[in-house]
Amino acid sequence: MIGLAARLQHSGPGAGSTSKAKKLQSRRSFTRNAALGASLIVTAELAIGTVWLLWPNKTGAFGGEITIAETSVPDVEGAPFRYPEGQFYIVHTDDGVEALWWKCVHLGCTVPxxxxxxxxxxxxxxxxxxxxxxxxxxxxxxxxxAFPVTVNDNGSLTVNTDPATVIIRDEYSPADAVPYPA
Structure with a gap:
């Protein structure tokens, strides 16, 4: 009789409630931890993006001012000087010098x-x-x-490759070129 009472006691309505409570608690813990982890990932991405955005551009690289030596300026109508770090070509026409952004205005491909x-x-x-x-x-x-170009006293050029300063042109105008001393 004692054995039957013990069996009834363990098989009653609350018999499985302890394991269900543990399962619900682990589900809750999992959901809480997943939400916390996702929040941390989003916060880390925002922090990294903010630091990357505010980090100053390297001197001599795209997005900043780049100095081109006088020896790199092509002769009038000579082969364009390609500057990969700045993503531009220096061209020298009868009107002066220009820094042409090598990005196609159609869909942004690099134009050789x-x-x-x-x-x-x-x-x-x-x-x-x-x-x-x-x-x-x-x-x-x-x-x-094109990018803005400044001719320095020593014959070198300074090109501002900040995309915010780009010169968007419908067509070429001789006024686009900066006079260059012969």
Whole structure:
């Protein structure tokens, strides 16, 4: 009789409630920990993004001012000087010098100088630009963008590659070029 009472006591309505409570508690703990972990990940991403955004650009790299030595300035109508760190070409026309952003205005592909055709030709969709960055043909609707250029006293150039200062041009104008001493 004692054995039957013991069995009834352990098989009653509250028999499994202890293990269910542990399962519910572990589910709650899991949910809480998952929410806490997700919050920490989002906070870390925001902190890293903020630091990256506020970190100053390196001198001589894209986004800042870059100095180009006088020896790197091409002759009038000479092959453009390609500056990879600044993402631009220096071109020298009869009107002066320009720093052409090598990004195609159509969809942003890098536009190389094709010496054999004496033009900039976009490999993505075939936009063609003249030496001074003016549009010849293709899906691009306007001339290549340019960066502000300053000619220094020693003949070197300073190019401001901050995207906020880019010169957006519908077409080339001789006034776009900065006079360069001969």
């Amino acid at each position: 100088w094709v010496a054999g055709q004496i033009q900039f030709i976009c490999p993505c969709h075939g936009s063609i630009y003249e030496y001074n960055g003016s549009r010849v043909s293709g899906p691009a609707s306007r001339a290549m963008d």
